[in-house]
Amino acid sequence: MLNVYTVWTIIGYVALVPVALAGVSTLLNGVLAKKIEAYHAMVRHTTRPDFREDSSIPRNGMHAVKMYSWESIFRDNYRFMYERPALTTGLWLAQLFASVMDMCLAQVATGLALVVYAGSNGAVPYTQVVLFISCVRSLVEFANMPAKVVEQLKSFKVADGVFKEIRNASKQTFIDSETASSDRQGEVDLDKCVFSWGEGKFALQPVSVVIAQGSFVGVVGKVGSGKSSFLSALCGGMPLIEGSGVVRGTVAYVSQNPWIMNATFRDNVLFGNDYDERRYLQTLEACALSEDVKQLPSGDMCEIGHRGINLSGGQKARLALAR
Known part of the structure; x- marks a missing residue:
């Protein structure tokens, strides 16, 4: 309000020009912030890390697609693949327009107000011009503040989520080979262990197993029974909720999808x-x-x-x- 009063005392009613532009800027920033957030959400929705654009299944294994009823999955995957460029272009244009408006609004408001004032009242003293420009820029920055506050709040929200994950992870317990007690038998010894990926998520019910050194063990079960989760628990990747367990020695893990380096x-x-x-x-x-x-x-x-x-x-x- 002090800036508005100062500008008003310098150029009178012409001060309404930068004030009006600042108001329009506030409205546009709000609209652009919502638009950019919507584009971000759509881009995240169309990002499918489990699907490669060069997938050869539809070309060379259409019978597998039909046999497993994957038609809707591949249709959605290719729709996402073709929609994503348009969404990223729209996001880029919205961010570009917001940046240009943020950089140019102060200059446009200052120049337009001075032109209107000079056209109706003649020249403006140099000292008043300097003060006027300073006040207008402060006014425009104040108008752009809501959009910046919204962005900061989003950043704080994301950071808070990350810190919560870190705090939760620090409270979790995993199988630890360093705390193996001498009274346990076998290289792998689990006693009524319950593993879970988190509250409300998949959990392995009490598991008790002893695997002797040098033995060859295969884990079998129906689809979704937790075979991969069990192996992840042995590797120390799945939190231990109840029970106790140790895995002695070192663990070598060969994943279901082989990891190959671009080397010899x-x-x-x-x-x-x-x-x-x-x-x-x-x-x-x-x-x-x-x-x-x-x-x-x-x-x-x-x-x-x-x-x-x-x-x-x-x-x-x-x-x-x-x-």
């Missing part, structure tokens, strides 16, 4: 370890990779493309196992 075949196996020819060849033989290496153009020095593009599915799985 040998580097994918060694993964930064020193090259021990005897152990290396034994590993290739144990993982049935010896014949595969012979078929590669440059043997084990052959470059493996992005995500193992020049390997079959079985080769990628055995390569990850060899690592």
